[in-house]
Amino acid sequence: LGGSDEDAAYGVNIDSKGRIFITGGTLSNDFQVTNNAYDKTYNGQIDGFVTELNSSGSSILASTYIGTSSYDQSYLIQFDAFDHVYITGQTKGVMPVVGDVYSNSNGRQFISMFDDNLTSLLKSTVFGSGSKEPDLSPSAFLVDLCGRIYVSGWGGGVNEFYNGNISSTKGLPVTNDAFQKSTDGSDFYLIILDKYFNSLIYGSYFGGPKSEEHVDGGTSRFDRNGIVYQSVC
Secondary structure (H helix, E strand, C coil), X not given: CCCCCCEEEEEEEECCCCCEEEEEEECXXXXXXXXXXXXXXXXXXXXXXXXXXXXXXXXXXXEEEECCCCEEEEEEEEECCCCCEEXXXXXXCCCCCECCCCCCCCCCEEEEEECCCCCCEEEEEEECCCCCCCCCEEEEEEECCCCCEEEEEECCHHHHHHHCCCCXXXXXXXXXXXXXXXXXXXXXXXXXXXXXXXXXXXXXXXXXXXXXCCCCCXXXXXXXXXXXXXXXX
16 A cells, blocks of 8 residues: 555554454555545645445555645544444644634644445544644544544654654643643643534643653553543653
8 A cells, every 4th residue: 555655654543344444644646545535635744544445355445645845644443323434643733613612813733524334424522732743642542432533642852852842741731630741841741622512522732841852652451431541651
């Protein structure tokens, strides 16, 4: 799967019908998108993509770009009870906010929901501090049994050291019942949105002042009953 330039796949999942969905980022302007795709046009720099394969992996059923004229990448993928397709990722552009949803102005993390044929962007939102750079490297993503959306990630000094980008967890939305309301700028962060992104349910930091907490991507887990398993370096 891929085009004539660099492509990276970060997330894979299987829906209730056995179809295989893959998400990632691409530099290819000839990536395999399908005729009825939500976005058939490469938007620039790096775009996210979502591709749907049949249950045997032998053919592409649907495939779309998602992105802006700037840097965008999609990392993790989930489904709700109706097989709507959810992705989360980073952007340095202005990703669309679709529907009457909770969002943060100029947020550099996005969550988007497609129909199961990848033809329509049903809901989409952004969250974050409003920095010019992404705040978080995503580590876990879930749509639970009640349709609530969970995202966990980390940011700060380690991200800055290895990637050369300004990175901090300061300024992210927290709720009154947060486990940890403050940050030293290098912590984990957890956000939970209500079904269809309607409202912020929970936002909290997790980490101490003695080290720059981080973890390799995708190594933390949520279960669909709402339990968070967080792996931390």
